[in-house]
Amino acid sequence: MKRILSFLLLALSLLAAPAFAADFPTARVLFETGKTDVGPEGQAAIKAVADYVAANKDAKVQLSGFTDTTGDPAANAELAKNRAFAVRDALKGAGVAEDAVVLKKPEESAKAGNPDEARAVEMTLAAAAAPAAAAPAAAPKVDSGDTAWMLTSTLLVILMTIPGLALFYGGLARSKNMLSVLVQVFVVFSLISVLWAAYGYSLAFNGEGNFFGDFGKSFLKGVTQETFGALTTIPEYVFVAFQGTFAAITVALIVGSFAERIKFSAVLLFSALWFTFSYVPMAHIVWGGGLLAKDGALDFAGGTVVHINAGIAGLVGAYVVGKRLGFGREAFTPHSLTLTMVGASLLWVGWFGFNAGSAGAANGQAGLAFINTVLATAAATLAWSAGEAMHKGKASMLGAASGAVAGLVAVTPAAGFVGPMGSIVIGAIAGFVCLWGVGGLKRMLGADDAFDVFGVHGVGGIVGAILTGVFAAPALGGTGGPTPDTFAMGAQVWIQIKSVLFTVVWSGIVSFVLYKLVGMVIGLRVTEEDERIGLDISSHGETAYNR
Helix, strand or coil: CHHHHHHHHHHHHHHCCCCCCCCCCEEEEECCCCCCCCCHHHHHHHHHHHHHHHHCCCEEEEEEEEECCCCCHHHHHHHHHHHHHHHHHHHHHCCCCHHHEEEEEEEECCCCCCHHHHCEEEEEEEECCCCCCCCCCCCCCCCHHHHHHHHHHHHHHHHHHHHHHHHHHHHHCCHHHHHHHHHHHHHHHHHHHHHHHHHHHHHHHCCCCCCCCCCCCHHHCCCCCCCCCCCCCCCHHHHHHHHHHHHHHHHHHHCCCCCCCECHHHHHHHHHHHHHHHHHHHHHHHHCCCHHHHHCCCCCCCHHHHHHHHHHHHHHHHHHHCCCCCECCECCCCCCHHHHHHHHHHHHHHHHHHHHHHHCCCCHHHHHHHHHHHHHHHHHHHHHHHHHHHHHCCCCHHHHHHHHHHHHHHHCCCCCCCCHHHHHHHHHHHHHHHHHHCCHHHHHHCCCCCCCHHHHHHHHHHHHHHHHHHHCCHHHCCCCCCCHHHCCHHHHHHHHHHHHHHHHHHHHHHHHHHHHHHHHHCCCECCHHHHHHCHHHHHHCCCCCCC
């Protein structure tokens, strides 16, 4: 027995290593003939085993009793079982947890009639089955299909802005201001693209702060053809470019609220500041792992980051810059609804890059976002036209184009999370609500929001963001977002409402401060004479049309 104990202690020292051999060492407790009492030598062996189990929480002890082939087989088996129970109880008494002891059916002795063999209970030490080592994460690798789709999506978002948004706004302007709107959109897009590469991308997508990232990738430091950003199947350069187009169009959207009376220099200074202190932090807060991302807010492609953010900035700008000369007395009719229709069509086409591209890959979610973008936009166009016909007796081209944009805005936060039928409902609701937003609500607010940036983008973004929490529910055909197993509609709607309120407050305060700052530094408005002449001539020295 001393040799057995010596072997056991040696084995235990070897077993302290993290891995075990295929054949685990054993120790035996020998009983007197016909007895089930554990003697002193057996207790010593049990204590050694218990000490090892205490030091190695995953250890298991397997007990095997042995029966002799001579005599009464049933009595021999019962005796072997009781001896195993006795060893088990002794192990428990020594501090070994019950679930660490495994009983094995008694075996017949390999040596029939050998009294030592028949009197043994064998203790086999082993480790609990170790969980299979997690497969190493697949190394990021460029996928040509995903990359091609994201390059295409980036081009589509550029198309949304120049010429899509520029023509949409340009057609809504009076002819004497047409060119000024085109220039503002074009140059703002260019300005923000450069600022995005300089520091915007780094602050939005690098670092783990609640409100801002860090400057670790400013001026695209460390970004190469071989690096990957948040998406691991496309080069980081492509991700930078794609997200940069979002930043640029968001700032360009604001131009429509204070059009026809603001200084060009004021537009550029405000755009740079607002990009830095409103767009970039909101992008980080929602998409870069910041505060709202941690709260579980769902915003697939920019309901809060883009549309509510820009809509609130536009509304504040309309108040601070002031009303156009003649507002409320003159009819500020669009000079070319043809251009507006062309612009709206380009927006619709480009929006497929905006929404389906936000899947980050050529996959099923991109397909879902794609069809949702078709259906929500169509439903909103029909709803706006129907509402206009009921209210005014006629459906208009301007109404159809505005309805389409309202549907595009509303489905933006929902595109990859809701089912097709849910997108139709979202689009239809947005069409009706945004029609009220550019009519009754606009009159209540009393702001000269020239091209209804708030009425369409702000209101549509709010409608879409909140309804995303409803129609993302799996019971209503949605995907349930990133955590479908724990999705709860009521809780998600509340999260969405909080994200809307946060965006309204953040953008509202930042925008007001920045407008006032720009006004103090260089002034916001052109002179009354310049405004009457038109900004095409007074600000840019040229006209959109030869007279």
